[in-house]
Amino acid sequence: MKDTLTPAAAETLETILLRCVECSTSYPGIEAGWAPRYRCQCGGVLDVEIRLPAGASHLRQLFDQRAATPPTWPLNTDTMLPDHSGVWRYRELILPVPAQFIISRPEGNTNLYPAGIENCGAGRIGHRQIGHYAGLERLFLKHEGENPTGSFKDRGMTVGVTMASLLGAQAVACASTGNTSASLASYAAQAGMRAIVFLPAGNVSAGKLAQSLAYGATTIQVDGDFDAAMRLVERVCDELGIYLLNSLNPYRVEGQKSIGFEILQQLNWQAPDWLVLPAGNLGNTSAIGKAFRQAYQLSLISHMPRFASIQAAGANPFYRSFRQGFAKREQVQAHTVATAIKIGDPVSYTRARRVIEESNGLVEEVTDEEILAAKTIIDRSGLGCEPASASTLAGIRKLVEGGVIKRGELVVGILTGNLLKDSQTGIPQREESVAVAANVEAVRKVLQQ
Numbered sequence: 001m002k003d004t005l006t007p008a009a010a011e012t013l014e015t016i017l018l019r020c021v022e023c024s025t026s027y028p029g030i031e032a033g034w035a036p037r038y039r040c041q042c043g044g045v046l047d048v049e050i051r052l053p054a055g056a057s058h059l060r061q062l063f064d065q066r067a068a069t070p071p072t073w074p075l076n077t078d079t080m081l082p083d084h085s086g087v088w089r090y091r092e093l094i095l096p097v098p099a100q101f102i103i104s105r106p107e108g109n110t111n112l113y114p115a116g117i118e119n120c121g122a123g124r125i126g127h128r129q130i131g132h133y134a135g136l137e138r139l140f141l142k143h144e145g146e147n148p149t150g151s152f153k154d155r156g157m158t159v160g161v162t163m164a165s166l167l168g169a170q171a172v173a174c175a176s177t178g179n180t181s182a183s184l185a186s187y188a189a190q191a192g193m194r195a196i197v198f199l200p201a202g203n204v205s206a207g208k209l210a211q212s213l214a215y216g217a218t219t220i221q222v223d224g225d226f227d228a229a230m231r232l233v234e235r236v237c238d239e240l241g242i243y244l245l246n247s248l249n250p251y252r253v254e255g256q257k258s259i260g261f262e263i264l265q266q267l268n269w270q271a272p273d274w275l276v277l278p279a280g281n282l283g284n285t286s287a288i289g290k291a292f293r294q295a296y297q298l299s300l301i302s303h304m305p306r307f308a309s310i311q312a313a314g315a316n317p318f319y320r321s322f323r324q325g326f327a328k329r330e331q332v333q334a335h336t337v338a339t340a341i342k343i344g345d346p347v348s349y350t351r352a353r354r355v356i357e358e359s360n361g362l363v364e365e366v367t368d369e370e371i372l373a374a375k376t377i378i379d380r381s382g383l384g385c386e387p388a389s390a391s392t393l394a395g396i397r398k399l400v401e402g403g404v405i406k407r408g409e410l411v412v413g414i415l416t417g418n419l420l421k422d423s424q425t426g427i428p429q430r431e432e433s434v435a436v437a438a439n440v441e442a443v444r445k446v447l448q449q
């Protein structure tokens with residue numbers, strides 16, 4: 001990394017504080033003898049504090065305007081991508097970077113699908129099946145699999161790689177269950193940086209691995225699980241001066257906040273009763289929780305939704321802690337078919353705990369069977385998602401059955417990744433398709449069966 005910061009980086013970082021989530025010690029966004037800081041001296045994870053703008057009514061206007069502004073000719077290639085990004089549209093609440101420094105695909109702008117029994121529209125019979133399965137009248141599913149590389153990780157990565165670029169980093173690295181590495185590889189390639197990704201050997205789906213390799217990342221398969229890869233990459237980055245972009249990086253969380261802001265904008269700034277999402281490393285629980293907290297502080301909304309974070313039963317350290325009233329931080333050896341949430345020691349535990357507590361939320365667990373059953377419902381509805389994402393619907397169903405979520409409450413669920421991310425797990429395989437001779441008679445026979 002460069003010894004001196006670009007003026008733009010210095011200016012941006014001067015407006016930022018990094019605060020330890022464990023002991024509240026704060027650090028300047030930019031330090032003398034600059035070196036990137038990812039942890040507090042006490043070992044705690046750091047959270048970005050930006051000065052929130054005073055008054056919020058103009059923000060709503062600004063965000064709505066950016067979403068609706070038609071392009072000008074000639075195109076302004078510095079601002080066209082950021083203004084149309086579902087992350088940078090909210091940059092006053094994310095990271096105040098001048099538009100020309102932003103590295104964006106653009107990302108976000110994902111659809112919010114009505115899928116409840118009452119709210120999904122007369123013709124959308126497939127999606128209504130989801131509502132029946134959930135047992136909810138008013139349900140929306142936010143499909144983050146519609147991001148450029150097929151998962152919500154792009155929302156954090158655009159901010160992380162923009163920061164890396166401001167800092168003059170030549171190389172960036174992460175440990176990943178697959179989606180973070182796919183995203184990092186794509187954004188690093190766009191920024192002309194070297195990407196190095198650490199994957200748990202044998203635990204990453206073929207599609208995600210293919211993305212990292214295709215985008216040109218140096219792809220290292222670690223002999224160990226995700227948690228081992230995570231520990232390794234932190235040491236490698238420290239010793240080799242590579243900019244670290246896994247969920248320890250505080251700026252990625254800021255980017256993922258945009259899921260919350262975008263949901264609110266799509267709901268015309270009405271907060272739902274519940275926000276339900278898969279929980280692995282807990283970055284999303286932390287980020288979306290922070291977004292709603294800030295929206296509430298700015299009076300953009302009148303109440304916080306209750307958060308329900310859903311874990312796979314075989315990868316449930318957060319659930320175990322929750323069941324003890326968060327008396328103890330738990331770790332497990334993770335086992336689940338949902339590889340994106342196969343995490344035994346989540347990095348963002350403390351931030352996520354705060355979200356559950358302050359939103360009067362909860363943590364639930366679902367079995368792999370429940371995840372796969374819910375995935376089949378989502379896939380057959382025409383939406384489709386990767387296995388980890390389906391834990392959202394499995395969790396909603398369980399919570400509705402248990403009487404925790406009421407049938408009439410307004411629920412937003414997050415689908416985190418695209419169906420094509422994992423073409424092996426929980427869907428019919430090639431052998432289940434039908435081979436026929438190329439004539440109508442043969443097809444007629446098949447259809448009559």
Ligand SMILES: *Cc1c(COP(=O)(O)O)cnc(C)c1O
Nearest residue numbers: 179280281282283284340416417
């Ligand atoms: C990363 C990821 C998750 C886990 O999200 P956390 O923020 O780490 O809890 C869930 N689903 C998909 C598809 C992911 O890529």
Ligand SMILES: [Zn+2]
Nearest residue numbers: 020023040042
């Ligand atoms: Zn600390």
